[in-house]
Amino acid sequence: MLLELFPYLSALLIEEVERRPDKVVLRARVRSTTGVCRCGRSSSRVHGGYVRKLRDAAVGGVGVVIELHIRRFRCENPACAAVTFAEQIAGLTTPHGRYTPLLRGLLTQIGLAMAGRAGARLAAAVGITVGRDTLLRMVRALPEPEIGEVEVLGVDDFAFRKGRHYGTVLIDMATHRPLHLYDGREGKDLAAWLQGHPEVKVICRDRSSGYGEGARVGAPQAQQAADRYHVWANLGQAVEKTVNAHRSRLAEPLAAAEDGPGHSEAEPEVVQPSKELKIVTWLWEQHAAAHELWAQGMSKAAIGRKLGLHQATVRKLVNARSAGDVVAKSLQRAHVVDPYVSYLHQRWNEGIRNAAQLHREIQQLGYPGGELAVQRHLRRYRTGRGHAPAVGPKPPSVREVTSWIMTHPRTPQ
Structure with a gap:
């Protein structure tokens, strides 16, 4: 038995x-x-x-x-x-x-x-x-499997620690089996691997210039292409960049309505911020410095070391056509106070100027943030004790417009 x-x-x-x-x-x-x-x-x-x-x-x-x-x-x-x-x-x-x-x-x-x-x-x-x-x-302890001949190779990066430490994975696109991992995203490591595999005919990769150079050096006979994910991701980035460049026009109808015949001259003057936001000033300065160093022939890594910026920030500044693109994208980000701006402006115009009291009121409406964020938002309207602007219909965000363009008409929203 x-x-x-x-x-x-x-x-x-x-x-x-x-x-x-x-x-x-x-x-x-x-x-x-x-x-x-x-x-x-x-x-x-x-x-x-x-x-x-x-x-x-x-x-x-x-x-x-x-x-x-x-x-x-x-x-x-x-x-x-x-x-x-x-x-x-x-x-x-x-x-x-x-x-x-x-x-x-x-x-x-x-x-x-x-x-x-x-x-x-x-x-x-x-x-x-x-x-x-x-x-x-x-x-x-398992032995490394035999790689065999690879005709279509996939190359992509992955994060050991997002924003700081990256590696590269090589995939056999015919079998979807990982072939090799190495530390970093340098093209020379990819070229060294490709030189041992002359049978590679097609290389699917993202837009990284390092991977492109490594593929040209290691496999000059191979055709380089982007896979479906990166084609769609690149298209989405291009659409978002175009929408962001024209986003300022979305606020024109609201401004025109305020300046139209029905606009009363007796209404108090809207007080503008007393000075430019620090983040805006910083972005203008860093964009100018990064482009000046880039024009001198410095690499993005060298620019990051000189200016004390992360590589992703340097890439964003250098790739932007103008500083306005970077500023607009930064300012269009949602803030924790945004859903309660209409109520804050209404109470401000009614004469309630105590930020602590306003903070307690919007907390009862579900506001999750702190009092400091409320103070920072209202600080711009304290000069001259003017009125806060009336909040009309909020224009759609860049992400929303991009989603409208990229989504198939038959797909339910």
């Missing part, structure tokens, strides 16, 4: 089966009277023995442990470097192994599918206790 459940134990003689609350223990010994040394010579001279414990796959949700009596034989081959050797059972034991091949294969598949923590939880649910580090070691 046991051999039907455990056919890989046919070389053993099961002497005892013990059922414990947390596991089943099988005590066994080898049927054969001889052992085979690694030199290939068999021996029947027993030098000693010990008990070896092997963990096996769970049965009925309970773990199985095989307590195997192992004999140590003396090798009778004078040319063999081993004086004694421990017997090994084919298909069951490996030198220094604590798991049967069946259990090791099962845990390896769990590690591949679920990784460390999740894999350990799944293994515990089926009666196998294993640590997350053990699962990861089993996955790392």
Whole structure:
């Protein structure tokens, strides 16, 4: 009966089966009277023995442990470097192994599918206790699969730490199987890999200039293309950039209505901010400095080091046609106070100028922010004790207009 459940134990003689609350223990010994040394010579001279414990796959949700009596034989081959050797059972034991091949294969598949923590939880649910580090070691111990010939290669980056540390992944686009990972996004690393794979005919990549240069150097015979994701992403960025450049026109009808025949001259003058916002001034200055250094031939990385800016910020400043594009995109971002501006302006024009009181009032309406944000918004209207502008219908944001253009007409909004 046991051999039907455990056919890989046919070389053993099961002497005892013990059922414990947390596991089943099988005590066994080898049927054969001889052992085979690694030199290939068999021996029947027993030098000693010990008990070896092997963990096996769970049965009925309970773990199985095989307590195997192992004999140590003396090798009778004078040319063999081993004086004694421990017997090994084919298909069951490996030198220094604590798991049967069946259990090791099962845990390896769990590690591949679920990784460390999740894999350990799944293994515990089926009666196998294993640590997350053990699962990861089993996955790392797997031999690297053969890459073979790759005709269509996908190249993209991924973030170890977003905004700071990136790596590159290479994908076989025919099988969608990862082929290689390397640290950084440098073109020279891609070129080095491509030089070892001259069979590559097509390279799918994003718009990174580093990847483009690496592809030209490493695989001049390959055609470079953008995959569907990057084509759609690039189109979306172009549409958003175009909408952002014309967004100021969305406010013209409101301004015209205020200046029209129905506009009363007795209304108080709208007080404009006393000075330009700091972020606007900073963007103008940094845009001018970045473009001046770029015109001198400095790289974006060098500009970032000189100005103390992140590489993404330098890229945004250099790629912008004018400082106005950067300023408009920065100012159109939603603020936590925006949904309550109409109420704040109404109360301000009614004579309530205490920011703390106004903060308490909009808190009752669901405002999640702090009082400082309210003070900053109202600070621009304190000069001259003027009225806050009336808030009309808010024009759609750049993202909303972009979504209207990019969405298929038949897709429900």
